[in-house]
Amino acid sequence: MNRFDINVPLVKLLVAKDWQLFEKQLALYVAGGIVALCLLGMAQRWSFYVGSLVLIIVLVSTACFAISNSLIVERKERTLAFVMSLPVTPMDFHVAKLIGNLVTFGVPFLIIAGGAIAVVLLTPLPDGLVVYGLLIFGYIFLAYCVSLSIATVVESEGWNTFAMISSMVLINPFMMVLGQIPSIADNISRDAVVWTTPAVAILAVQVVVGIGVLAYTTIAHCRKPTFY
Amino acid sequence: MTAAFSVSGLGKRYPHFELHDIDLALAEGEIMGLVGVNGAGKTTLLRILAGISSPDSGTVEVLGHSLPREQVAAKRQLGFASEDMRLYRKRSLRWHMDLIARAYPDWDESYAGILLKRFALRAEQLLDGFSHGQRVKALLLLNLARRPRLLLLDEPTTGLDPVARVEVLEALSDVLRDGDRSVVFSSHNTHDIEQLADTITFLHEGRMLASCDKESFIDRWRRMVCQGDWTPDLAHWPQIAALRRSGSVLELKIRDFSDDLAGRLKGQGLDVRTVHPMSLEDIFITTVRAGETA
Numbered sequence: 001m002n003r004f005d006i007n008v009p010l011v012k013l014l015v016a017k018d019w020q021l022f023e024k025q026l027a028l029y030v031a032g033g034i035v036a037l038c039l040l041g042m043a044q045r046w047s048f049y050v051g052s053l054v055l056i057i058v059l060v061s062t063a064c065f066a067i068s069n070s071l072i073v074e075r076k077e078r079t080l081a082f083v084m085s086l087p088v089t090p091m092d093f094h095v096a097k098l099i100g101n102l103v104t105f106g107v108p109f110l111i112i113a114g115g116a117i118a119v120v121l122l123t124p125l126p127d128g129l130v131v132y133g134l135l136i137f138g139y140i141f142l143a144y145c146v147s148l149s150i151a152t153v154v155e156s157e158g159w160n161t162f163a164m165i166s167s168m169v170l171i172n173p174f175m176m177v178l179g180q181i182p183s184i185a186d187n188i189s190r191d192a193v194v195w196t197t198p199a200v201a202i203l204a205v206q207v208v209v210g211i212g213v214l215a216y217t218t219i220a221h222c223r224k225p226t227f228y
Numbered sequence: 229m230t231a232a233f234s235v236s237g238l239g240k241r242y243p244h245f246e247l248h249d250i251d252l253a254l255a256e257g258e259i260m261g262l263v264g265v266n267g268a269g270k271t272t273l274l275r276i277l278a279g280i281s282s283p284d285s286g287t288v289e290v291l292g293h294s295l296p297r298e299q300v301a302a303k304r305q306l307g308f309a310s311e312d313m314r315l316y317r318k319r320s321l322r323w324h325m326d327l328i329a330r331a332y333p334d335w336d337e338s339y340a341g342i343l344l345k346r347f348a349l350r351a352e353q354l355l356d357g358f359s360h361g362q363r364v365k366a367l368l369l370l371n372l373a374r375r376p377r378l379l380l381l382d383e384p385t386t387g388l389d390p391v392a393r394v395e396v397l398e399a400l401s402d403v404l405r406d407g408d409r410s411v412v413f414s415s416h417n418t419h420d421i422e423q424l425a426d427t428i429t430f431l432h433e434g435r436m437l438a439s440c441d442k443e444s445f446i447d448r449w450r451r452m453v454c455q456g457d458w459t460p461d462l463a464h465w466p467q468i469a470a471l472r473r474s475g476s477v478l479e480l481k482i483r484d485f486s487d488d489l490a491g492r493l494k495g496q497g498l499d500v501r502t503v504h505p506m507s508l509e510d511i512f513i514t515t516v517r518a519g520e521t522a
Binding site: 007013017077081082084086088 | 299301312318
């Protein structure tokens with residue numbers, strides 16, 4: 001059997017399993033995201049700050065929830081041994097976890113990100129926020145990809161918690177850095193979506209590095225003949 | 229006869245443990261008991277047979293599939309349950325049964341229903357509310373109802389209270405005789421092994437000390453109580469695995485017992501008072517202490 005061969009029916013089954021395990025909690029996160037978007041949509045100064053804060057908290061919580069429950073808790077509660085006994089290779093398991101995570105995180109993420117852009121474009125909020133907002137969403141995506149890769153490779157719960165918290169907490173300095181880049185900061189309050197070279201470059205780096213980290217982890221898993 | 233599994237020159241190294249050069253095979257339809265203390269290598273061996281762990285050296289063939297290369301094909305035909313395996317607490321047994329049914333085409337729903345009754349389990353109950361004994365039974369049900377050709381059970385009775393242990397063993401005894409599946413069953417409790425196994429394998433510190441059918445083990449070993457003086461010459465007799473002296477009374481643990489042994493001992497000035505068969509536990513302990521093959 002080639003190490004790149006994937007047992008598609010079992011991968012689908014494992015993805016569906018993870019979705020069933022987490023769907024209720026993820027629905028709550030989406031609900032929290034909708035509340036945040038409503039606050040943003042009120043287009044008041046106070047509601048904008050509260051809504052932004054709630055939105056970031058919801059996204060960070062969704063990312064941490066998806067990673068910790070599908071990988072870290074599975075190890076801690078020893079349900080991983082049950083999954084490993086199924087007719088899957090480490091590669092099947094990794095692909096299932098990758099897809100399962102991207103679905104469980106991606107669905108709320110895309111709903112909230114899409115909703116946020118719609119709210120900005122359809123309310124009196126300045127349209128220039130779209131670029132700034134997408135860069136923040138891009139950062140959360142990158143931090144999520146890095147944390148997911150670390151959780152896949154490293155078994156230590158402590159290191160995983162450290163990786164998740166530190167990568168997500170760094171969103172604050174990242175936002176400050178964005179505020180220091182004139183070609184981005186100056187366009188936030190404009191009523192037009194302006195994509196400048198630095199903004200496009202940062203977003204491209206976030207997406208490419210995020211996908212690259214996940215691809216590297218996948219390739220590393222291809223080398224594993226068995227789980228242990 | 230087809231082998232349910234065969235391993236040859238099997239080795240696996242961990243930082244603080246090593247499985248050494250294991251050669252072992254099991255014919256289809258037989259039940260093998262792996263006996264060993266904690267850290268003997270039982271779990272490592274079972275994980276390798278289950279396709280979860282790969283050996284550092286040697287070859288492994290399970291149900292005609294070479295591992296780890298053909299692990300998926302082998303895993304489709306085997307069941308594996310270990311003491312450290314847990315099910316999802318917030319889900320019901322029914323949810324787990326549906327999951328396994330979709331993973332294994334040979335899942336037998338009617339047999340699962342029979343096992344539910346036999347194990348007195350409720351399918352709709354969340355695993356969170358199951359006792360340890362019920363969780364073990366649930367795992368057994370999930371494995372047995374997929375009709376595996378080879379069932380690997382790693383310490384299934386560990387941690388059970390005496391009543392639950394007897395219940396699990398009785399249930400296992402019933403269902404394991406029902407069919408021609410092969411089973412490898414590990415435990416540090418020799419009574420459990422003695423109750424279920426056809427073939428017994430002793431593991432200790434990563435080495436295989438002995439492996440043969442249960443009757444041969446019991447037939448070959450005896451505990452002899454003799455009266456007389458000990459002569460140093462007896463220490464070189466290969467049959468004497470252990471000796472304990474109490475005054476002029478000698479207790480000998482004998483491997484490879486034969487009927488003429490009493491006469492030969494008499495020739496050495498020892499009067500044989502009693503000859504008793506040994507329990508598996510006694511044989512195992514004697515073998516481990518002797519530090520050599522039984």
